[in-house]
Amino acid sequence: MKPDFEQFKDIPGTTIFTIEYARKGFWLNQFCMSLRTEANRKRFLANEREYLDEWQMTEEQKQAVLDRDFQKMLDNGGNVYFLSKIFASEGISYVEAVSTMTDSTLEEYKQMMIDGGRNIEGWRSKKERGEA
Amino acid sequence: MARITAGITTSHIPAVGAAIDMERTEEPYWKPMFAGYDFSKQWIKENTPDVAIIIYNDHASYFGMEIMPTFAMGIADKFEICDEGYGKRPVPVVEGAPELATHLAASLILDDFDMTVLNVLEVDHGLTVPMSLMFGTPDKWPTKVIPLPVNVVMYPQPSGERCFALGKAIRRAVEQFDEDLNVQVWGTGGMSHQIQGARAGLINEPWDRKFMDDLVNDPENLQYKPHLEYMIEAGSEGVELIMWLIMRGALGEKVDEVYRFYHVPASNTAVGHLILTPKED
Numbered sequence: 001m002k003p004d005f006e007q008f009k010d011i012p013g014t015t016i017f018t019i020e021y022a023r024k025g026f027w028l029n030q031f032c033m034s035l036r037t038e039a040n041r042k043r044f045l046a047n048e049r050e051y052l053d054e055w056q057m058t059e060e061q062k063q064a065v066l067d068r069d070f071q072k073m074l075d076n077g078g079n080v081y082f083l084s085k086i087f088a089s090e091g092i093s094y095v096e097a098v099s100t101m102t103d104s105t106l107e108e109y110k111q112m113m114i115d116g117g118r119n120i121e122g123w124r125s126k127k128e129r130g131e132a
Numbered sequence: 133m134a135r136i137t138a139g140i141t142t143s144h145i146p147a148v149g150a151a152i153d154m155e156r157t158e159e160p161y162w163k164p165m166f167a168g169y170d171f172s173k174q175w176i177k178e179n180t181p182d183v184a185i186i187i188y189n190d191h192a193s194y195f196g197m198e199i200m201p202t203f204a205m206g207i208a209d210k211f212e213i214c215d216e217g218y219g220k221r222p223v224p225v226v227e228g229a230p231e232l233a234t235h236l237a238a239s240l241i242l243d244d245f246d247m248t249v250l251n252v253l254e255v256d257h258g259l260t261v262p263m264s265l266m267f268g269t270p271d272k273w274p275t276k277v278i279p280l281p282v283n284v285v286m287y288p289q290p291s292g293e294r295c296f297a298l299g300k301a302i303r304r305a306v307e308q309f310d311e312d313l314n315v316q317v318w319g320t321g322g323m324s325h326q327i328q329g330a331r332a333g334l335i336n337e338p339w340d341r342k343f344m345d346d347l348v349n350d351p352e353n354l355q356y357k358p359h360l361e362y363m364i365e366a367g368s369e370g371v372e373l374i375m376w377l378i379m380r381g382a383l384g385e386k387v388d389e390v391y392r393f394y395h396v397p398a399s400n401t402a403v404g405h406l407i408l409t410p411k412e413d
Contacts, residue, residue, distance in 0.1 A: 003288060007360050013330030014368050018287040026197050033196040036215050071329065080328040080369075081191040081285055088217025094147065095399050098332045109333060113397040114161075117324075117335025124364055 012126045013102075015074040025077020028065075031055040032078070035085035045089060071101050134232065134306045134313035138179060139379045139387070139408045140172075141347070142265055144188060144320040146257040147399035149221055152264050165403055168393035169265050175391065175407060176266050181316040183229040183276045185236075185302065185382075186259050187375045188320045189284045191216065193256035201248035202290050203298065205240070206255075206279035207233040214254040223260050223269075229276040232309055236278065239305035245298055255279055262320045265405075275316075284321065284372045289359060295374045296355035299381020306382075319379030321372030323394075324365070325401035334367040335402045341394065343373060344404060348389050351380045369401075379408075386411035 008016035015021070022029075031052065034040050044051040052062045064072035065086060073083050080098075087097040099109035112118060126132035148165070151157055157166045193214040195201070211226040240247050259279055267274060283289055290298075299317070306315050323340040326332050343366075346354040355377055362371040380387075390407040397403075 005287075008287070008363065011331070011364055011368075013332070014326065014363070015329055016287055016363060016368060017285060022197060022200070022286050029192070029197045033192060035217055036193070038215075038219070041217070074328055079192065079285060081193075082197075085192070085217040091218070093399070094327060098327045098400055101329055102332050103330065104333075112333055113335075113400065116337070116396050117402065118326075118331065118333040120334060120336045120339075120365065123331050123334060 010126050010132060012123055012129055012131055017079040021077045022079070023077070025061075025079065025082075027056045028061045028073065028076060028078050029082040031057060031065075032082035032085040035089050041089040068100070070097060134309040134311055134315050136303055136306055136315050136317055136382055136410065137181065138316045138390075139319065139383045140262075140266065140316060140406065141319045141322075141376045141379055142262045142405040143322055143398065143401060143403045144258045144261040145398045145401045145403070146191075146216070146261065149257045149261040149264060150218075152269065153222055165395045165398050168395055168403070168405065171391050172266055172405065172407060173268060180274050182313045183232055183278060184316045184318055185278045185280055186262065186318045186320065187280045187282060187378045188258035188262070189372060189375065190281050191256055191258060191285070194254045195281070200283055200286055201281065202283045203245060204248035204250050204281045205233060205237045206250045206253040206281075207237055208251055208253060211253050211255045211277070211279060213260065214256040216256055221257065221260055223264065224272050226255055226259065226263070226273060226277050226279070229278050231311070232306075232313065232315070233278045235309050236302065236305050239308065240298070240301055243301045243305070245301055250279075253279060253281075258320060262318055280378070282375050282378070284374060287359065289371055289374060291359075292355045292357050292374050292377050295377040296351060296381040299378040299383075302378070303382045303384060317379045317382040319376035321375050322366070322370060323373065323402040323404035324367050324370045326367030327369055327400045329368070331367070333400060335396050336365050336367070337394070337396065337402065339365045340402055340404055344392060344394070344406060347376055347380050348387060348406070348408065351377065383408055384410045
């Protein structure tokens with residue numbers, strides 16, 4: 001079966017981590033995997049730039065990490081489960097990190113979840129939203 | 133003869149593990165969610181399996197991007213706990229069931245399911261959070277475990293049909309194992325959630341409830357749901373629900389629903405939980 005990577009592009013506000021993205025993000029995600037040990041987490045946080053320069057990442061990937069711009073990391077092949085090692089190293093929760101990719105503040109995002117989460121109505125298609 | 137006596141599905145949210153580990157389960161935010169598992173904790177005391185085959189996904193905890201197995205099976209004596217970036221969860225090491233696991237992996241490969249064989253595996257919240265929800269905080273887990281990691285992180289994930297068929301093959305293979313064992317199959321992950329992008333926080337309760345209904349009563353049709361529908365309707369991470377189809381395939385044609393629970397939210401996620409038993413012919 002021929003893979004269809006285009007089918008996901010109409011989903012608004014969503015980056016589907018495909019095998020193609022996995023190629024693009026390989027070193028970014030491998031850097032994230034290195035943060036599974038306390039020693040590496042300490043070394044990374046002590047001098048982020050120096051630590052990142054040990055990896056074959058693009059400058060855009062490195063800058064996105066330094067800026068904690070998770071959307072830009074996704075755009076450059078990062079996957080959120082890998083990227084979680086970055087915010088975990090700082091003791092930040094999924095909810096807090098994830099909220100930074102939305103239009104909501106952390107408090108607004110938490111309240112939205114308590115109120116039942118983001119309603120899917122209006123969020124199925126970029127075309128429907130006039131974004132495509 | 134070994135036999136499959138029950139199937140369990142449950143979400144496996146990491147924050148749930150953290151709430152247990154930090155003794156926050158009585159806080160107002162968490163209490164209603166944990167109360168939904170009170171029945172299950174009692175039920176499993178009376179129905180403790182010899183072996184639980186736990187279908188879950190690794191969250192970039194053990195597998196990096198070097199190797200991404202679609203279906204894998206842990207056949208070791210024991211499985212250590214991963215450090216997922218916050219330090220290891222303070223839970224007991226998971227004891228394996230190497231004889232049954234070896235038989236299963238071999239049977240499945242001969243049945244054309246090309247399982248990756250894992251003689252070493254560290255397990256993450258995808259496997260340990262369901263165990264904590266069912267068993268609480270014991271010093272030693274009361275059951276042996278066969279971990280069955282599935283790639284649901286990178287597209288293409290296996291299809292729903294393939295997952296359902298794998299479950300059926302697991303049932304046949306368990307029934308061909310000579311030792312008299314009580315085996316459960318657990319499908320973990322879900323329900324609707326998206327933890328990335330501007331659409332993060334998506335929850336689709338009507339879709340989740342229909343999915344549970346169809347899983348119980350109409351899995352033969354449910355198996356054909358395409359990945360795209362999961363991703364649109366249940367969020368990019370909601371595609372984990374294909375793992376529930378493996379559990380369902382292992383239970384046979386008809387099931388009795390022993391228990392159901394649904395709750396929003398836990399962290400970014402809708403919690404869904406089922407206990408099913410095979411209906412005797």
